[in-house]
Amino acid sequence: MNILPEGRRPRRLLTLTAVAASLALMTSACGGGGSESDDGVVELRYSWWGSDDRHSTLQQVIDVFEAQNSDIRIVADYTDWGSYWDKLATSTAAGDAPDIMMQEERYLREYGDRGALADLSEFGDHLDLSKVDPLVAESGNLDDKTYGIASGVNAYAVMADPKAFEAAGVELPDDSTWSWEDYVALSAEITEASGGDIVGTQSMSYNESGFQIFARQHGENLYNEDGTLGFSEDTLAAWFEITKELLDEGGQPSASESVEIEAGGPDQSVLSTNAGAMAHFWTNQLGGITEASGSDIELLRYPGETTGERTGMYFKPAMFYSVSAGSEHPEEAARFVDFMLNSNEAAELILSDLGLPANVDVRAQILSSLPPADERSAVFLSEVEGTIVDGNPPPPIGAGQVVEITKRVTDSMAFGDLTPQEAAEQWMSEVETATGSQ
Amino acid sequence: MSALLQRRPGAAPVSESSARPRRAKAGRGGTGRHKRENLAAYAFLAPWFVGLALITAGPLLASLYFSFTDYNLIGDHEFVGWANYERMLDDARLHSSLRVTFVYVFVSVPLQLAMALALAMVLDRGVRGLPLYRSVYYLPSLLGGSVAIAILWRQVFGAQGLVNQVLAVFGIQGEGWVSHPDHALSTLIVLNVWTFGAPMVIFLAGLRQIPAMYHEAAAVDGAGPVRRFWHITVPMLTPIIFFNLVLQIINAFQTFTQAFIVSGGTGGPSDSTLFYTLYLYQRGFGAFDMGYASAMAWLLLMIIGGFTAVNFLASKFWVFYGD
Numbered sequence: 126m127n128i129l130p131e132g133r134r135p136r137r138l139l140t141l142t143a144v145a146a147s148l149a150l151m152t153s154a155c156g157g158g159g160s161e162s163d164d165g166v167v168e169l170r171y172s173w174w175g176s177d178d179r180h181s182t183l184q185q186v187i188d189v190f191e192a193q194n195s196d197i198r199i200v201a202d203y204t205d206w207g208s209y210w211d212k213l214a215t216s217t218a219a220g221d222a223p224d225i226m227m228q229e230e231r232y233l234r235e236y237g238d239r240g241a242l243a244d245l246s247e248f249g250d251h252l253d254l255s256k257v258d259p260l261v262a263e264s265g266n267l268d269d270k271t272y273g274i275a276s277g278v279n280a281y282a283v284m285a286d287p288k289a290f291e292a293a294g295v296e297l298p299d300d301s302t303w304s305w306e307d308y309v310a311l312s313a314e315i316t317e318a319s320g321g322d323i324v325g326t327q328s329m330s331y332n333e334s335g336f337q338i339f340a341r342q343h344g345e346n347l348y349n350e351d352g353t354l355g356f357s358e359d360t361l362a363a364w365f366e367i368t369k370e371l372l373d374e375g376g377q378p379s380a381s382e383s384v385e386i387e388a389g390g391p392d393q394s395v396l397s398t399n400a401g402a403m404a405h406f407w408t409n410q411l412g413g414i415t416e417a418s419g420s421d422i423e424l425l426r427y428p429g430e431t432t433g434e435r436t437g438m439y440f441k442p443a444m445f446y447s448v449s450a451g452s453e454h455p456e457e458a459a460r461f462v463d464f465m466l467n468s469n470e471a472a473e474l475i476l477s478d479l480g481l482p483a484n485v486d487v488r489a490q491i492l493s494s495l496p497p498a499d500e501r502s503a504v505f506l507s508e509v510e511g512t513i514v515d516g517n518p519p520p521p522i523g524a525g526q527v528v529e530i531t532k533r534v535t536d537s538m539a540f541g542d543l544t545p546q547e548a549a550e551q552w553m554s555e556v557e558t559a560t561g562s563q
Numbered sequence: 564m565s566a567l568l569q570r571r572p573g574a575a576p577v578s579e580s581s582a583r584p585r586r587a588k589a590g591r592g593g594t595g596r597h598k599r600e601n602l603a604a605y606a607f608l609a610p611w612f613v614g615l616a617l618i619t620a621g622p623l624l625a626s627l628y629f630s631f632t633d634y635n636l637i638g639d640h641e642f643v644g645w646a647n648y649e650r651m652l653d654d655a656r657l658h659s660s661l662r663v664t665f666v667y668v669f670v671s672v673p674l675q676l677a678m679a680l681a682l683a684m685v686l687d688r689g690v691r692g693l694p695l696y697r698s699v700y701y702l703p704s705l706l707g708g709s710v711a712i713a714i715l716w717r718q719v720f721g722a723q724g725l726v727n728q729v730l731a732v733f734g735i736q737g738e739g740w741v742s743h744p745d746h747a748l749s750t751l752i753v754l755n756v757w758t759f760g761a762p763m764v765i766f767l768a769g770l771r772q773i774p775a776m777y778h779e780a781a782a783v784d785g786a787g788p789v790r791r792f793w794h795i796t797v798p799m800l801t802p803i804i805f806f807n808l809v810l811q812i813i814n815a816f817q818t819f820t821q822a823f824i825v826s827g828g829t830g831g832p833s834d835s836t837l838f839y840t841l842y843l844y845q846r847g848f849g850a851f852d853m854g855y856a857s858a859m860a861w862l863l864l865m866i867i868g869g870f871t872a873v874n875f876l877a878s879k880f881w882v883f884y885g886d
Contacts, residue, residue, distance in 0.1 A: 214848050217636065235637075235851065239635065382742070384739065384742035385739050388826075526849065529845070540744055
């Protein structure tokens with residue numbers, strides 16, 4: 126049966142099909158970008174990483190913003206920490222970056238330097254930056270351009286579960302005097318006293334943020350102003366040596382247990398699963414970990430704060446609000462960032478989940494309404510503030526890769542393939558390659 | 564598929580040459596009606612051709628170009644000549660990822676094919692409920708590359724996983740298999756062997772093509788099962804073995820999902836599961852080193868192409884096509 130009529134129809138059919146196919150491909154390639162719909166409402170995409178809790182909170186914030194700004198619609202685009210950066214890199218490469226995105230210290234300059242982010246200081250009326258805490262106000266700057274505004278402040282600290290200490294029959298340490306030797310001895314003691322049911326501490330060397338405190342205690346730092354490494358190999362070796370001792374004396378989980386714990390993120394930390402007494406985290410994670418563990422987790426100052434050359438703890442901008450350089454509606458995006466940063470309505474929902482609010486007025490406003498865990502971290506931060514000597518230079522471009530290098534070198538050392546000295550050597554050479562300081 | 568699996572005594576597979584003349588005639592033009600039918604065929608093929616050009620060939624050529632640049636995904640890029648390829652010589656992690664990948668390919672593929680052939684032989688003996696068994700054994704092949712199975716694997720071989728719980732019954736205190744550098748790769752090899760269903764179904768079809776009279780004649784002459792296996796089954800099956808070997812080697816070189824999920828994207832612990840494709844992904848999307856990642860993709864293409872070429876050359880010496 127011939128379903129085609131006679132004549133030149135087939136060729137026309139061919140042409141039509143080809144045109145239809147290419148049109149379909151073209152329209153699908155164009156979709157996804159921010160756009161203005163017929164009713165004059167501007168659509169913006171806002172992306173962030175985090176836990177389920179954060180996703181529902183930020184969705185509520187978006188609802189409040191949309192109720193107040195009927196000309197803007199915000200599309201939420203969220204994922205977990207690990208896949209966030211893969212997704213952001215790919216969408217930015219495709220010219221389809223979200224209009225507004227959360228950034229992090231170690232990635233911000235990578236994007237800013239390559240022209241992917243807008244200069245936020247240029248929005249004047251739309252985005253008020255005058256109330257940002259001076260400690261973090263310029264933390265998102267590079268070459269006199271403001272590529273990110275800190276959402277809040279954070280400190281890296283030791284979290285301790287009083288119930289675990291009690292179960293092991295060991296007293297909580299005095300964090301105004303404890304040394305690194307105390308920390309190692311205490312951890313081993315807890316493991317031993319509990320018969321191995323409760324481990325002293327979670328491995329600390331998977332995150333270079335802790336080493337940064339350690340280096341500062343030695344009068345050094347992780348990075349210099351020019352982005353080169355700011356410490357000696359011996360300092361890093363001494364840092365790895367502490368983990369080695371903890372492994373040898375049973376103060377922390379075995380190498381292979383640590384691999385599994387790390388893979389699980391904060392929800393699988395020894396505190397969250399009630400399997401340990403101490404762990405190292407950022408203060409804004411206290412709420413989540415307290416919830417998972419079911420006990421009132423306390424924050425402790427880092428060991429060695431009073432026994433070293435100087436104190437090492439520091440405030441860090443928890444995250445940054447950034448606007449894509451390719452956004453079609455940068456002014457509307459700036460208005461949303463302004464709302465996130467400066468409005469009490471947003472802060473009352475977010476609380477300290479994105480760090481203790483960077484806007485000092487807003488921070489004062491919400492302090493009274495914080496739930497217990499968030500309040501403890503606020504009090505802790507204000508106590509620590511007086512002991513902080515100075516801020517950190519911004520991490521160099523390529524610092525995002527350091528996350529993975531640190532994990533890998535720590536594993537190799539923990540499994541006995543590298544000595545602490547060799548681990549320090551390898552870490553430094555890999556980081557120098559990644560950050561181009563060699 | 565079931566038609567394919569019917570035993571056809573003495574039947575030779577339809578060779579391609581018998582199909583060729585008709586196509587050749589149509590290609591030369593022939594009558595107007597043929598022409599019209601061809602045009603219609605091309606029209607229906609058009610979406611596929613467009614897809615091939617834009618989705619496969621386009622990116623393929625683009626990656627060849629990028630492999631000679633310092634493309635970083637976000638900003639501009641410059642031509643850097645052979646620099647990316649030269650860097651490969653000194654990249655210790657690249658070498659370690661090659662080692663991991665080669666071990667994986669050379670251990671898991673032979674094991675998987677042996678397993679597939681063994682089960683195909685058992686099923687070929689006329690087990691009752693054959694379609695059921697065939698489906699059950701085929702199922703892992705469909706699921707093996709999935710995220711869900713990789714997550715399941717991580718649980719089963721975890722410190723508190725099923726494997727250790729079973730071992731504990733026998734008083735053995737097992738470690739976390741996926742989280743120890745000495746064992747992590749083995750668990751992924753086991754996962755690949757477990758997906759033996761696809762080659763098994765092909766082997767089964769191949770076994771059904773072997774004329775029963777060869778076996779009968781050999782049995783009459785006093786050949787035992789082992790001798791018949793080595794002197795009838797294996798030689799008659801060599802084209803199928805060859806086909807499976809080429810396919811599975813190519814598949815194994817491209818393994819990504821399982822390693823990515825089981826190691827949480829790190830290739831850890833200590834790079835013990837850092838497959839070549841996983842490292843390529845890390846360079847491209849983690850380190851914004853897309854120029855280098857593109858060069859790595861071309862090296863992989865050359866490695867796979869090389870192995871396939873060697874396979875085809877060597878096949879002249881051991882594959883028996885029965886003519």
